[in-house]
Amino acid sequence: MQTLNIIKIGGDIINHELRLNQFISLISEIKTPMILIHGGGKLLDQFATQLGIEQQMVDGRRITDAATLALATMVYAGGINKKIVALCQSNGIQTIGLSGADNNCLQAHQRKIGEIDFGFVGDIIKEGVNTKFISLLLSQNIMPVFCSITHDNQGQLFNTNADTLASVLAQAMSSYYEVQLMYCFEKNGVLRNVEDEESVIPNINANEYKILQQQGIISQGMIPKLDNAFAAIEGGVCRVIIAHALNILKSQHETDYVGTKIIR
């Protein structure tokens, strides 16, 4: 099977003009098919503050009321997505920017109200991914760039966690490609000591992950990302790499990993 790189880019890359330029320039050298995924929570927060739309977070997850969903759709699917698309095109990458609503690429269902009512937050499963259309684009040498807006195919848009979206998309595409899922952000990988960028843990398997959590070495923000990473591996993805966005080219060679590799 052909290799497919599914690359989630974090907010610190998106919001930093120079780094984003560098990152897009780097990925233009990758010759295997690619899919990009982005959110944009920091920019959303900025606009929400300016517009007086109060934001509520629970354990780092956003409660999405109607006004926040409308704004997220503008910021993610509009502002950020088209900026990335235009940059990619100028770097010679044929690119199409998509939300989950577009041609029903990512169908989700609204998260059930449990202890918390997350509002218009959508959860997706593998079966909700339009692998046929995404494969058609890839076969035409077009790179899809997904923002983290999904829908229910009944007219309702949703806000979906971009890390989770990347994981589920990667699992779905694993039926057709040898998928490498990359979480690219502003850190060098999963760190033993968050203050020390040199303390990258090169490999983590499921058992080690449990131990690292018990020891408190992996905590808070990194846990959902690693949960998504292990879900991807469980779901058929070949490799998950968590790395600094500007180390992405080095991550393309199996012998030369820079960052943290998640293994079975």
Place this chain on the structure above:
Amino acid sequence: MQTLNIIKIGGDIINHELRLNQFISLISEIKTPMILIHGGGKLLDQFATQLGIEQQMVDGRRITDAATLALATMVYAGGINKKIVALCQSNGIQTIGLSGADNNCLQAHQRKIGEIDFGFVGDIIKEGVNTKFISLLLSQNIMPVFCSITHDNQGQLFNTNADTLASVLAQAMSSYYEVQLMYCFEKNGVLRNVEDEESVIPNINANEYKILQQQGIISQGMIPKLDNAFAAIEGGVCRVIIAHALNILKSQHETDYVGTKIIR
């Protein structure tokens, strides 16, 4: 050649939840290939006011500074575009929302500074339309929905007049399809008396247009729209119809025009 409907929808339809629902429900009955085009100036104005981004208009045309372009990209390519896409999908229309940057669908150049500096306003020509990719989508039974954001393929996004965009796109697609261009808005057509919705002028040719302008019957806001309509006819488009959005189905039958028909 196969018929292709290229339909520009105006702001009063976009901003009115019920009318937009009705409109999308109506077009779901059209079985020929379609392309939708929208702008969203009114919603842009609302957000610009809230965010304190001053708007400058010259003869009804927007001066687009960097902040306005960023906001237009959010509102047009994000908020409005994805709302329309989600609605179309829920009405059984396979739809993909696009800006001109996506896969270089609509390449433009920045308007030269003349008497007025329009800022990040892009003008497109027929040759800037990616007819190959648009035709691929249509052949897959996918309806493209274009917002009026274009780019120069060098990384710069532009704000482009949606009526003009529709006209140029229609001209470009006329090499492959028998194109019917429809300007759908909140009026019944081009009116002899703007106060009287029953005073629709059923047909206008170029000569009659000149006379109607000289008589002051057609003025101000309608002139750029009709200029775009006649440019489309000159450029190979079969029919241009200016009609109320909710009369769109009646406009599909040549013997049953509702609205104003622009003829050679």
